[in-house]
Amino acid sequence: MKKLTAVSLIMAGMVLVGGFLTLTQAQGPGIDAKPTFLSPTPGLYVNGWPSFTVSYPKDWVEGPEQLYRAATEDGLPALVIRVFASPADISGSAGILVGFLGQRGGNDVTVLYDKPSWLKDGIPVREAEMAWILPGVPKLNTFMLATKKDDIWIMLSLTEGARMKAMTGEDLKSVAYSLKVPQGKQEPVKVPPDVRAFLDKFCRDLDSGDIGKIMTNYSDRYLHCGTDKAGEEWFYRSPSSPIRLGVTSRKATVTIFEREGDKAYLAGFQGGQFKSGANAPAWPIAHNQLINEHGQWKWFGNQR
DSSP states (O other), rough: OOOOOOOTTTTTOOBBBOSSSSSOOOOTTOOOOOOTTTBTTEHHHHHEEEEEEEEEEOOOEOOOOEEEHHHHHHHSSSEEEEEEESSOOOOOOOHHHHHHHHHHHOOOEEEEEEEEEEEETSSSEEEEEEEEEEEEEEEEEEEEEEETTTTTEEEEEEEETTTTTOOOOHHHHHHHTBBBOOOSOOOOOOHHHHHHHHHHHHHHHHHTTTTHHTTTOTTOOEEEEEHHHHHHHHHHSSTOOOGOEEEEEEEEEEEEEEEEEEEEEEEOOOOEEEEEEEEEEEEEOOOBEEEETTTTTEOOSSSS
């Protein structure tokens, strides 16, 4: 689970994951590369579920973010990739990003434009550009591209300082439009019984809302995008905690599973029901990696 802003209550991103380097089952259709942190390829981000890829300059380096971030060594320009669940038609996607920038301390946010567009293969997207100011930082420009696959939104934002000329606006657009979203359903795969037992226990612990129980599922060595186990516990206690969403009967569905030694990688999604009885939207499993410690699986984060 990642830290979420107030905006990301819509972006409910509760997540599970693990990693092996030999596929025990065929991957779902549409993804022919390993997720980036498993088999890193400079300049390429590969997402497990939903499956998609994004290309960016090879000299950019990774950084902490809800899902993925890559930037030049001095921090700008920067690519941020987010995935969130929403059954709604977020046709005014710029409004979401304006709120997100505000949550990060941005102000004087001006939407330069917000319009429909299409990827090269005809998939509809929403394209927008914002100018905004962050205290102590020269004026910034953020180009955003968002598309929906089933009930999951994929959002890319590329930010550049207005006084910096490292990339032109068209350069930023070319990175965003490198997005490839294979169509077709990603089928579930079977996982070993002990992994299934771990996932089921984790879901039950989330349903219980007992933070002590939830944290027993995390390795003391857990590290995910710079967040350690203590940071993860803080998140569960925060107002944006996923256990405050009123979701029960959680169930994890795995679409990619790989294992190497005492570590495992998995991708997929988690669903459940609201206490009202309505089905909650599926959201990606995003912890990325498991480790087997003394015969018990634990979340290990996305560290290599």
